[in-house]
Amino acid sequence: MILSSRRQFLGFAAAAPLAAVAGCTQTAPPEGGTTPRPTITGAMPFGPEPRFPPFSEMYGQKNDDGFTIPAIPYERVPERYLRQVVRDTTGEKPGTVVVETRNHYLYLTLGNGNAIRYGVGLGREGFEWSGRAEVGRKARWPRWFPPAEMIDREPDLEKYRASYNASTGIWEGGMEPGIMNPLGARALYVYQDGKDTLYRLHGNPVWSSIGQSVSSGCVRLMNQDAIDLHSRVPEGTPIVVR
Numbered sequence: 001m002i003l004s005s006r007r008q009f010l011g012f013a014a015a016a017p018l019a020a021v022a023g024c025t026q027t028a029p030p031e032g033g034t035t036p037r038p039t040i041t042g043a044m045p046f047g048p049e050p051r052f053p054p055f056s057e058m059y060g061q062k063n064d065d066g067f068t069i070p071a072i073p074y075e076r077v078p079e080r081y082l083r084q085v086v087r088d089t090t091g092e093k094p095g096t097v098v099v100e101t102r103n104h105y106l107y108l109t110l111g112n113g114n115a116i117r118y119g120v121g122l123g124r125e126g127f128e129w130s131g132r133a134e135v136g137r138k139a140r141w142p143r144w145f146p147p148a149e150m151i152d153r154e155p156d157l158e159k160y161r162a163s164y165n166a167s168t169g170i171w172e173g174g175m176e177p178g179i180m181n182p183l184g185a186r187a188l189y190v191y192q193d194g195k196d197t198l199y200r201l202h203g204n205p206v207w208s209s210i211g212q213s214v215s216s217g218c219v220r221l222m223n224q225d226a227i228d229l230h231s232r233v234p235e236g237t238p239i240v241v242r
Contacts, residue, residue: 024150024182024200024218049114055082059224065141067179069223072207081119081210083225088115092240097188097201097233099219099241101130104211106201106219108232118229121209121220129199135237136191138230141177147198180205185223186230190239201239202226 052058059072059082074082081104090098094111101122107115123129145162146154162173175181184203189196200218203226210222219241221229 024146024198024202049085049110049112050116052083052085058083059222062224062227064185064227067141067177067185069179069185070205072222072224077119077207077222078211083116083118083228085110085114086117088113090115090240092238095233095237097135097229097237097239099201099239101241104213106221106229108229116228116232118221118225119210121204121206121211122213123218130241131192133190133192133197133199133239133241135188135201135233135235135239136194136196137189138233138235139187139189140230141185142181142183142187142202143177144175144181144183145171145173146175184220184226186226188230188233201229 055074059074061071062069086107088107088109090096090100090107090109092098092109094109096109098107098109098115099105099120099122100107104120104122106118106120108118109115144160146157146160148161151157151161160173160175162171164170165172182202182204183200184205187200187202190199190201191197202218202220203223204220205223206220207222209220
């Protein structure tokens with residue numbers, strides 16, 4: 001199944017490539033730390049079922065790579081969107097990231113009948129997508145390169161427009177990593193058939209957007225949850241969005 005915008009997905013038997021549809025960033029070399037890609041054969045070993053600390057600790061202030069992540073007022077977030085272990089009802093193999101758009105949930109299947117569930121924010125109307133892909137790359141505190149189409153819609157983003165310097169082989173521009181960067185503390189880059197789709201699973205500073213459909217197609221998590229998910233999945237992890 002090719003990833004597509006929902007309108008194309010429902011309207012056409014052969015959808016256009018995802019990168020031509022939408023996305024929350026443009027293609028650019030990674031900035032920040034990355035992890036080497038392992039060779040994956042069969043189910044991925046995810047170890048024992050995690051035992052999470054109290055919500056006050058999970059969502060408390062954190063210092064990470066020189067950045068201070070503010071505490072989240074978790075009491076104001078519906079409990080169903082807070083990180084927790086639940087029964088796995090996805091039907092997917094262990095070590096799969098499953099995004100259920102209807103409920104605004106992201107699951108990481110554990111292989112023991114359970115899954116870790118996170119609350120997520122999703123794409124607004126016209127920017128939804130579904131299908132199968134994989135984590136093609138990971139980054140810590142990534143730089144954000146908004147796509148030209150987004151800049152055209154939101155002229156205030158013009159200062160973040162990126163350009164490629166052929167003499168240095170470096171992309172210039174974009175938004176520096178930081179607590180207000182829309183990609184947050186961590187990003188998982190969604191690839192299909194070895195190509196960057198421009199969609200991301202990423203952290204975000206706006207905790208109130210969790211459970212909402214407000215993004216330009218990417219799947220956003222609270223920064224504390226993005227850090228947790230990033231630490232658990234290697235590159236090559238399958239992704240299912242439905």
